[in-house]
Amino acid sequence: MGTRAAFTQKDHGVSCLAVSNVSRAFGGLRAVDRVSFDIGRGELVGLIGPNGSGKTTLLNILSGHQPAEAGEVRLGDEAIQGLRPERIAARGLQRMFQLTRVFRRMSALDNLMTAGRALGLAQAGALARAGILLEELTLSRVSDLDAGQLSGGQQKLLEFGCCFMSPPKIALLDEPFAAVHPAMKETMARFIRAHHADGQTFLVVSHDMPVIVELCPRTICMNAGAVIADGPTRTVLNERSVIEAYLGGAGAA
Ligand SMILES: Nc1ncnc2c1ncn2[C@@H]1O[C@H](COP(=O)(O)OP(=O)(O)O)[C@@H](O)[C@H]1O
Ligand SMILES: [Mg+2]
Known part of the structure; x- marks a missing residue:
């Protein structure tokens, strides 16, 4: 586990997806607030955060289903923000939706x-x-x-x-394990593991912490639209700001 935990984007020289300062507001609500991160080719990255933290909106921006108000998204060496979803898919960014x-x-x-x-x-x-x-x-x-x-x-x-x-160059999966029978969850996890081993790049949104820990060497956590932690999964899950974000969400509910 120790060596895998240290396995971050820096080990993957070539950028697959580079997100810089991407923002999107709904009325006064900053759903995605100056989000930046870089995913290297071949990485398997988890994206977590309490409900309403902006994960799906971010994926919608990356896949062209919603416009960003600001910022840049690069797939490989090409800027893709503002392109239509079909064009982005044809360039190799595929996504799965939270609602099938x-x-x-x-x-x-x-x-x-x-x-x-x-x-x-x-x-x-x-x-x-x-x-x-x-x-x-x-x-x-x-x-x-x-x-x-x-x-x-x-x-x-x-x-x-x-x-x-x-x-695809990168697959974005929005809560693929939610409300799925454990046997199928295992089929999906096995699929992700096998394709990652073959060099496939993934960004996986999930609330299922055991699956994230098991699958993803690196995890990004969002809260209130912003990235609040990004690094080796176990380190991120133990960060105070991350724990507080989840407790805050539960307390407010
Ligand atoms: N089309 C929309 N119109 C208005 N508010 C929206 C819209 N889509 C999302 N939101 C709001 O943006 C915030 C982020 O939502 P979302 O991206 O779905 O979060 P997550 O996927 O992390 O649960 C939430 O407060 C949500 O209510
Ligand atoms: Mg969502």
């Missing part, structure tokens, strides 16, 4: 094929890739069922697969 988004009246396989086509894969390549992902995500047996007939957890796994039809 799949085509409910299309089969699981067709959902993957549609995602593959949107990413420019040819039919044969997409079919081969979909087969591998269905297997890896334990969805082979339900590949012909409409996505709407799958359990909530299976739909999440399917959306997960759609992000990986063409390996």
